[in-house]
Amino acid sequence: MKAATHALLLTLLLNTLPAHAQTTDASPQPTRAEVESYVKQMKTYLAKREESAARIVNQIVQLDDSLKDEVKDVLDKINSVTDSPESKTKVARIKRDVIDRIGRAAQYYANERAKLDEALRTTGNPFKREDLYKEREQFDKKIDNMVNAVVGLAASMDTHKDFEEYLYENTGGWGWGWNNGTLIRKNPEFDQNRRATSQSKTARTEVGDAIEKSLSRLKDKQAALQTQLTSGNLTEEQKEATLKEMERLTEISKNRSEQLLDVQTPEQKPTVPVSLSAAIDLEETIKSVASDARRDISSIFARYRELRTERDAIADQEARLARAEQWLKDNPNAK
DSSP states (O other), X not given: OOHHHHHHHHHHHHTTSOGGGOOTTTSOOOOHHHHHXXXXXXXXXXXXXXXXXXXXXXXHHHHHHHHHHHHHHHHHHHHTEEEOTTTTTHHHHHHHHXXXXXXXXXXXXXXXXXXXXXXXXXXXXXXXXXXXXXHHHHHHHHHHXXXXXXXXXXXXXXXXXXXXXXXXXXXXXXXXXXTTTEEEEEOHHHHHHHHHHHHHHHHXXXXXXXHHHHHHHHHHHHHHHHHHHHHTOOOHHHHHHHHHHHHHHHHHHHHHHHHHHHHHSXXXXXXXXXXXXXXXXXXXXXXXXXXXXXXXXXXXHHHHHHHHHHHHHHHHHHHHHHHHHHHHHHOTTOO
16 A cells, blocks of 8 residues: 555554544544545455455365265265274274364364454454454354264164173984084184174264363353352443344254263164174274375365454454444534
């Protein structure tokens, strides 16, 4: 922008100070033509910045869609299979590993969401707050999808089945012995189910504990907000924001409670036992997808940081534009 525009901007900023801090001599009034020119230039400038922000958003969407498609494909494969007597607990251990990977990714997103919470707590710019609310809502959905994925994996793991521990086969012979021609052998399905359910129980316990901790944190946050509401120290605007935040936390708590119930009372969907070699192949596929996912998530967060910087700059300029437009409304007779 030209030097004259910068001078005008300074004038406009000075005019936003409280009345007692302003002096007529120190704050010369701009002309209406100057303000209208400033508004026009600022709108052109903001349009270009919005185009830049839109390009970054499209990059995030493209990366995110690619990541979701790839992860969904591999999750569908994992959820559809189970161990066989040959693979023993290979598939179950793969599922537990994937649960752990998704859990770490969810925590990464939660840490980034906490930064948005802090930014919302400290900024007073309404344009920035609007952007932060939108971004945090996206993070809420992503984290909820990750928890659903973990719950789905835990639910796909084997549950207890009433297999007979021993199989009895008539050999067709006879004799005076205790088995009277009957062959008794250990039931491999009984042993397999016992091995698999041991892994399942551990996985579901870990997932359930993590969700319960999340619910406890949400309860603490809700209690803190309720204390703020009853303190009588909030403005009407702050009360409204606090009530909205409580509604948001209530919705998240509801989702977590439902997810906890799904973990504690699993309804296992039909799965297909696979061989050891098939389980190993699946493990290699997961490693490849996990490597791609780490790269994509890193790229996505780099774009998010770039977008946040862009939106912060836009929000600052939008606030200045709003002040200039308000000046035009307040000074209809200015020359």
